Amino acid sequence: MSTQSITTLGSLNEECGIFGVWGVPDAAHLTFYGLHALQHRGQEGAGIVANDGGRLWQERGLGLLSVAFADPNKFTHLTGKAAIGHVRYATAGSGGIRNIQPFMVDFADDQVALAHNGNLTNAKSLRQQLENEGAIFQSSSDTEVLLHLIRRSKKATFIEQLKEALNQVHGGFAFLLMTPDAIYAALDPHGFRPFVIGQMPNGAYLAASESAALRAVNAKFVRDVKPGELITINDAGLTIDHYTTQTHLDIDSMEYIYFARPDSDICGVNVHQARKRMGQHLAYEAPAAADIVVAVPNSSSSATLGYAEAAGLPQEMGLIKNQYIARTFIEPTQQRREQAVRMKLSVVPAVLKGQRVVLVDDSIVRGTTSKYIIRMLKEAGATEVHVRIASPAFKYPSFYGVDMQTSDELMAAHLSVAEMCQEIGADSLAFLSTAGLIAAIDLPHEGSGSGLTTAYFDGHYPSPIYDYYPELASEAEQKIVTFEPELTAN
Template sequence: MLTTHPFDDDKLKEECGVFGVYNVDDAAAMTALGLHALQHRGQEAAGITSFDGNEFHTHRALGHVAGNFDQEEVIGRLKGRMAAGHVRYSTSGGTSLRNVQPLYADLSVGGFAVAHNGNISNAEKLRKELVRRGSIFQSTSDTEVIIHLVATSGFRTLLDRLIDALKQVEGAYSLICMTNEGMIVCRDPLGIRPLVMGKLDDGNYIFASETVALDIVGAEYIRSVEPGEMIVASHNGLTSHHPFPKQPSRPCIFEHVYFSRPDSIVNGSSVYSVRKAIGAVLAEEIPVEADYVIPVPDSGTPAALGYAEAANIPFELGIIRSHYVGRTFIQPGDGVRHLGVKLKHNANKPLVEGKRIILVDDSIVRGTTSLKIVQMMREAGAAEVHMRIASPPTSHSCFYGVDTPEREKLLASRFTVEEMCDFIQADSLGFISIDGLYRATGEKERNQAQPQHCDACFTGCYPTTLTDLDEVEQPNQLKLLNEQVVRSERT
């Protein structure tokens, strides 16, 4: 049986990544390179669509970029000087080829391809209405809702149709769209999901989810696409539009904690520097005496470095990660599953034996990984095992393009920190405070009335309405109310 590796199924899945190239030779080949740099954001599928001035060409496949887009015959079929690519983790819709992006449609105003990072939180409601009006969907992805809204809009130009469509959706989106006339990129009015712009030369533009994708193709970073901004790249040059009412931005704070690569710049800040600062704040807020600070590889490493420096405790690699194990492995039985835990991470026993150690990780989701890591350190002979987490307790689900478990499966939604500590069998457990996290990102503190980030996974403070979720929960609430009425009448 093929299954997710046990250290992977207890992590928040990294939504998606998008990359676009306008007016560049070998655009598809460059897009494939950009997607390699964004592979961490989505590892289930990848796709590239190109335009040669007359026709759109698409190749989509399940699996990683490598193996699907490193073949000359594949890239050779994706002709043109404009291309858009997408790496995917399925947050909306299942894992099947029909959901792999970019999605493409022939509209009355010409070809239209779209790559989307984020999640439309009223997609189901919009979809039902579109189907009622005659739309025929080819996928289960929320992204296709945008295509149908564009197709059925009463406006004349494709740009106006896209604006009309996006005014009907709620949630998070960073979009790279391709038309016969050029490329349109846009970011939701709150800027929840990231999107940046770069250039190779004058008139040659690159758009990507992270700056690291610009680095790999040698592009110069210009700036972030602003929340609510729509940029059009065409033969007329670059034009910027702001068609939506301006709102205080709410970029996802978890990009700093885990999602983005540490060598990226997010919202003007070095991710690596922010993660080190998070570790320093952790050491200040929740100190403990120990012999070593040990990162849980690889996402906990920068925070562990920051903790060790601030606490003046040696930083050591007490867990060794194998980089030759993929996200899946063969699991014929429970016995091998237990042994399989050590395929990816193994304790550095000579180092940790008899020592008091502080483990630093980015988050706790279900808690199963933390339990296994603590047990691993115990079995290696650690005298004390303390765990420090570089984010506040993850107590709420995300509805903006991150695949989180249902809330009842989140350990922090069910247990106090003390109970979580007992569950993972650590000697102590501590999380950075929400204000401490904000300080690490460069803010003075969290503005309670108007938070500067989307931090809903920690606070439950969602920056948009959640229409689809509300419509699911309301019938259940009515059912509970009716049951209470019946019980009351019976008594």
């Protein structure tokens, strides 16, 4: 890889996906299949830890799951009836094998494996404190902090130590831990990330980042893990406990907009249907005089279907995605970025020629890709391109597990909608309103608020952001962004 500044053409990235099961033969292979259904949540590395009669064994590797576990010999030691696994995208911490999870540690009296989906907002401060007290870290990941907190706890039992540690970390986290005796699933007090419990035909329980992973292994959905819960899965079955009762549901709206698979259900809402409603609301809010509606494949397909139906316009396949192109890391030059777009997307001139096109996408982050796509459509003969985005404009960064922790490359943070429209070369540009997004997701939620985190659009963060506060200090002083007080007391 070049020593120059390297960037990915992709706009947004989820941090990772996790999967764990207790009580099935050949649990590691089942975990592999569960992780395969979560591959969209992380493509930089994968790992599995198996529990064979109380002894934990770890295997991990870089790249896609199929690459990391291409050698069948890796499963030689991954035997036993329980396992947890992880697919990773680097948000906090650098890449490299040392940051591939699950992490596994051998204490004098026990073994513990840990996998994490999300991002801890106070990990830097905690790490500095722990290092000052003599802790030695083996990775640069924020996840490892929890293991040190567990070990330094003076509580009598592992459950008590874990609860104490969970009440010291903040931000977004869905944790899966495994000891020789059990698997533990814990979700942060806001429930930022999705997390579900399933059950196998033989009665064994499992936990996964999305419900789509349950169907991949022939498991039935049991329940969502709720904010503040600590769930134990072992030979006795499923035990539901809490490490805190100070909770408030604020699931990340980006799961519905972009990250989760369309066949997943999150908190009772199907992702495909939510995205379709986003497109419908967008059509009501921002109609366009056009002939056809075209999706930017693949994550905007559901929203495009909703827009076309609501607008009474035909949906056409004007753009085709090459399914065999891996993630493209390129030097940030205009020529190479544009070539990468053309590698991933192809136009259909016969569909586009002479047509006024509504181009539906799920988001605009940097705007670079949108500019190239619009140019491709017009070169193919489209007379007009009206861009409609099935989410509000991204004005503020995310700190709970999405790779968007600075406003530097957020186009909407620096330009008006009219300026953005001119920059990308569209004939018109409109975004879904925040109110329209909330109405489209229609989360069945009781209590204050909508049950969703919409901070990236409206600047209202449901918790402090601790180590990341300097990023928004100026906006906070001007009351452009606000932060709710922390739910848990340390």
